[in-house]
Amino acid sequence: MTLYTQVAYPGRMADLVALLRDKGLRSTPHRRAVLSALAQNPHLTVAQVGEEVTRAGSSGGPSAVTELSRQGLYNVLEDLRRVGLVRSIEPAGSPALFELQHGDNHHHAVCRSCGSVRDVPCAVGDTPCLEPSAAGDGFVVDEAEVVWWGLCAGCRDGGRADA
Amino acid sequence: MTLYTQVAYPGRMADLVALLRDKGLRSTPHRRAVLSALAQNPHLTVAQVGEEVTRAGSSGGPSAVTELSRQGLYNVLEDLRRVGLVRSIEPAGSPALFELQHGDNHHHAVCRSCGSVRDVPCAVGDTPCLEPSAAGDGFVVDEAEVVWWGLCAGCRDGGRADA
DNA sequence: CATAATTCTTGACTCAGTCAAATAAAGGGG
């Protein structure tokens, strides 16, 4: 998958434009800015994407957007998700988190104390856990989602962790 | 685990009373009614638990409760969860779903179309998927949660499914 | 440059869940 390398350099506008158009989406400043923000920060909430976008915009980056509405943010993220550029997870107790779709099949470890999320490469290969038979009775699996719950190193040591 | 057989018969009040007191919880009509409702219906939302409880109550069952406040419902479910009698899952896009804690380590298959949830026994044994090493870097896993997404038999056939 | 199609903003709204304080019920001791 070359996707990651394409979007990992937010400075390269042409790549972002091509990426969007390849997927049948118009290239807009907001979409480019959201992709850039996610390329630099995995696991952002919708609100955090908004903050990143405006922060990057105010510092005059390549996708200079200084504001975008909440609805616009949801629209952009949903459009990117629909064409497969972006993926979201919704750990219990957390608002949705967005990340670039890397094409690998990684899962997530979520700290019960601080809520931090780590990527966990899937040990089983590229399309693991897909055991249609397990579900039985005609259920057709298209995705297996795994979340490991526990404590991250920092929270386990710190004891009084709650950030 | 004998838990399931204990609470699977909502008519047996004495069992529910003992179950609660064993866990250090007072036996109240609401708690017994919620356990009864979950014994008969897996994967209920908070609202559905409320409906079941009032429905069962109005038909004069053993835990005759005809009403309970929303906050009371949340309190009861949280108390039961805390002592390990009840478990909840929160599939993306759905409000929290509650089920009795059966002690097995089953997972869930969720239909993308109709939202129905099926239990899927864990193929790997009683405490599967717990691969602390996979998370790396000092993360200590205490639970692995697996959700299989796909289409249930009914929705796959029906085509225009959306219930 | 004009136009049609798509995207974005605005503001009201819903739904799920939480907080805090007053009221009611449970269960053990007299």
Place this chain on the structure above:
DNA sequence: CCCCTTTATTTGACTGAGTCAAGAATTATG
């Protein structure tokens, strides 16, 4: 059997996340 302390429950206001609908602005094409 009744009282008292502890524990549950109700009430009502509130927050946060996400959605809906309609009008305004932007994109890309001819």
